[in-house]
Structures are given as structure tokens and as C-alpha cells.
Amino acid sequence: MRSSTAAHWTSTWQKATQTKGWQARLLWPVSLVYQVLARRHRQRYLADPRRIERMPVPVIVVGNIVVGGAGKTPTTLALLRHLRSRGWRPGVVSRGYGRSASDVLMLPDTPDPALHGDEPSLLKQLGGVPVCVGARRAEAGRQLLLEHPEVDVMVCDDGLQHFRLGRDLAIAVFDDRGVGNGWLLPAGLLREPWPPTQLDALSPHLVLRIRSDASALPPSLPAPRSLPQFEGARRLAQQVRWSDGSVSDLSGLQGQRVHALAGIARPEGFFSMLQKQGLSLGQQLSLADHADIGALREGIKDLQGMLLCTEKDAVKLLPACQAQPVPGLRVGSVRLEMDIEPDFFAAIDRLLLEQGHCPRLSSPDGQQTA
Incomplete structure (x- = not known):
């Protein structure tokens, strides 16, 4: 299977x-070329x-x-x-990333992961906010505000190395891999x-270090003293959809044989x-990150019993199984939840306030006044 x-x-x-x-050393000369290109790209902005496009709301x-x-x-x-x-x-x-189109699209209430992307579809379904996708994020930002003028803060999903869209606050997320071997x-x-x-105008303002086990020690990470670091932990939700x-409760599956599928960057996690x-x-079916519905269908076609997948896979796989069930196979998903220390969110509030940003038409306690 190509995806596997x-x-x-x-x-x-x-x-x-x-x-x-030795494997990394073989690729090291190529990383030097990558470093030069990345540095030039950053330096241009x-x-x-003037190359940076600012939005009328904080980003x-x-x-x-x-x-x-x-x-x-x-x-x-x-967030x-x-x-x-x-x-x-x-x-x-x-x-x-991975969607079939490159034009700017607002996501409907029921998005199509193939058209809109699996992660934006997940953000739309679970976040409950307007979501706009586009290869040019600044163009997507303009469209978002055009169709939803009530939006007063814009969150750019995965854009640290995309400098065209101006940022007011940037958050760099690391996991328990840290920086790996430290090479590009x-x-x-x-x-x-x-x-x-x-640190410059394109550097992150905050660092969030996430560990996969709440009981594990937080990963060490080299960073300038002036760059605040915070901690969080990922955990599975206790319910299966x-x-x-x-x-049903996830604990109800203990002791039972369950298949698992993950089309994410690190399936083993x-x-x-x-x-x-x-x-x-x-x-244990490990598929390529952003695996499409064809690869997901191919992976499960011969399975029997119960199968659990990630929520990113679920936005593609569960609707397909509703429309065309796999005989003898029950498919469910488990959500990934995040526990983040409160100081992280307090720092975000403080930085936005220091820059003069506050919610439109709202009182200090967050209640809408109009």
C-alpha cells in the first residue's frame, strides 16, 4: 500500500x-542549502x-x-x-495542507476534507468558528473578514514560516522530540x-512545550532567556465516538482486541x-500524514471487529463509513485533548492587551454588551 x-x-x-x-550526515549538505534559502526568504521580509500584509484585527x-x-x-x-x-x-x-484545491474557500458547516483539508475541517467542526483556507494566507484572511466582519481576532493555523501575513503574536509549539539532532x-x-x-519581528513570542504523557518530565528546550516557555500535555479523551x-467510554474497551489506524505524522504516538x-x-495501521479517504478505505477493507482512529482521520473516515459501512467492522474515533498551564493563556491575554487589542463590544469579564 503506497500510503503505508x-x-x-x-x-x-x-x-x-x-x-x-550516518543517515543524517548524508543529508547534512542538503540542509545547508535549505538553511541559505530559508535565511534569504526571512531576510526579504x-x-x-512592505511585503508583510497587516490585517485590521490582531493575528x-x-x-x-x-x-x-x-x-x-x-x-x-x-486557544x-x-x-x-x-x-x-x-x-x-x-x-x-493536502487539499485538492488551492483557491480561497470558506468552510461550510459540513466541510469536505478533500476540498478543504482535514485539519481545517477538524477546526471547523470542533472549534465552532469561521474557517477560511487558501494557499495565500493573507488572501484567506481578507476573505474571512469580508464574509465574517464580526471576527475580531484571527488565528493562523501553521504559519510561522509564512511571513506574508503579518502577525501580532506568534506561538511556537514543540513536542517531546525537542529539536531532534538540532539540524535543519x-x-x-x-x-x-x-x-x-x-529575536526579531518574525520570531515567536511564546513557546509551548507539549509532552505526550502528563506524568513525564517536560522536554528540555534551548531558547533565549527573554522568550517565555510554557508547558502542556496531550491525553486521549475518555470517550469513543x-x-x-x-x-461509549474508552475504558469499556479494556481487555478487548481493538484495531487502530492513524494517518498522522507520528502514528506510533x-x-x-x-x-x-x-x-x-x-x-496497527500506520498511514501517511493526511492520508486520503482512498488510502483509509483500502487500509480497513479486510478488518473485522472494532477499529479506533484519530480525530483527524475521523473527519474523512467516519462519514464514509456512515455512507458505506464495512461489513463486520465498527469504526470509532478518540479525540486528543490538551492540558495547558493557565499562565500560557494569561501571557496571551497580557501580550494582546499590551499591544492595545481587546475584544470588540465586550466587557472585561468577556460578556457581550451588544
Whole structure:
């Protein structure tokens, strides 16, 4: 299966980027070229701020310095919940990686992951806010405000290295891999050098370090002293949402043989979390990140019993199983939740306030006044 092969090679590469072994050393010369190109790209925007398009509302960028599965999407969902609780009316812009189109599209209430992207579809369904996708994020931002003028803060999903859209606040999300071997792509995990030698207008304002196990020690991360760091932990929700619309407790599956599927950057992380919940896993299907519905269907066609998938896979797989069930297979999804220390959100509130931003037509306690 092509998607499974891609997932295998991605996993092999991820392991290689944790050390400066022979595989990483072979790719190191290419990473030097990448570094030069990345530096030139960044310098163009620092040298000429007119290239940066500012929005009439504050823009918060949530993104990764490292590639693949650091926890950006659950962080974005947690941020949206916080902003709404403080009286903001947020909207989201995203590139919509892996979607079939490149034009600017507002997501409907029932988005199509193939057309709009799986992560934007997930943000629309779980975030409950307007979401606009487009290859050019600034253009998507303009469209978002045109169709939803009530939006008073914009969250850019995965845009740390996209400088065209001006940012008021940028959050860099790291997971328990840290910076890997410290080298840039493709010899390492880094999209840009870390730690930064100096902070500038394009640097992150906050760092969020996420660990996959709430009981584990937080990952160490080199960073300038002036760059605040906060901690969070990922965990599985305690309920399973099945394709037939029913919901059951995850603990009820303990001791039963359950298949698992993940078309994400680090499938083994999902499998490990299920096992730590006391589940006995049968087939463990690792598919490529953003695997399409064809690859998902192909992966499960011969399975029997119960199958659990990630929520990113669920936006594609569960509707397909509702429309065309797989005989003898019950498919469900488990949501990934985030526990983030309160000081992280307090820092966001403080930075927005220091820049003169506050929710439109709202009182200090977050209650709407108009």
C-alpha cells in the first residue's frame, strides 16, 4: 500500500533525525542549502516590511519549528476556546495542507476534507468558528473578514514560516522530540535554526512545550532567556465516538482486541496512548500524514471487529463509513485533548492587551454588551 510505505519511510526518517548518525550526515549538505534559502526568504521580509500584509484585527500564529505532529491543531483548538471565553470572536485561516484545491474557500458547516483539508475541517467542526483556507494566507484572511466582519481576532493555523501575513503574536509549539539532532531539514527536524541567535519581528513570542504523557518530565528546550516557555500535555479523551453516532467510554474497551489506524505524522504516538489506556491492539495501521479517504478505505477493507482512529482521520473516515459501512467492522474515533498551564493563556491575554487589542463590544469579564 503506497500510503503505508510513505508512513514507514517517514517513521524511519523521523528516527534518523534524533541523532547525528550516518543517515543524517548524508543529508547534512542538503540542509545547508535549505538553511541559505530559508535565511534569504526571512531576510526579504525583515528588510522590506512592505511585503508583510497587516490585517485590521490582531493575528495570532500557531505553528511549529519542527516538522510533523508537534500538537499544533489541539493547541489551536485550546486557544480558540480560551479566546471565546474572554469575549473574543475568533476566526481561523489555514493553508489546508493536502487539499485538492488551492483557491480561497470558506468552510461550510459540513466541510469536505478533500476540498478543504482535514485539519481545517477538524477546526471547523470542533472549534465552532469561521474557517477560511487558501494557499495565500493573507488572501484567506481578507476573505474571512469580508464574509465574517464580526471576527475580531484571527488565528493562523501553521504559519510561522509564512511571513506574508503579518502577525501580532506568534506561538511556537514543540513536542517531546525537542529539536531532534538540532539540524535543519532534511538532515534534521528543524524548519528554521533553533535557538534563534536574536529575536526579531518574525520570531515567536511564546513557546509551548507539549509532552505526550502528563506524568513525564517536560522536554528540555534551548531558547533565549527573554522568550517565555510554557508547558502542556496531550491525553486521549475518555470517550469513543462511533460512526453510527453513538458514544461509549474508552475504558469499556479494556481487555478487548481493538484495531487502530492513524494517518498522522507520528502514528506510533496514537498507538502508544491507546495501549496506556489498557487496550489490547490488534492491527496497527500506520498511514501517511493526511492520508486520503482512498488510502483509509483500502487500509480497513479486510478488518473485522472494532477499529479506533484519530480525530483527524475521523473527519474523512467516519462519514464514509456512515455512507458505506464495512461489513463486520465498527469504526470509532478518540479525540486528543490538551492540558495547558493557565499562565500560557494569561501571557496571551497580557501580550494582546499590551499591544492595545481587546475584544470588540465586550466587557472585561468577556460578556457581550451588544
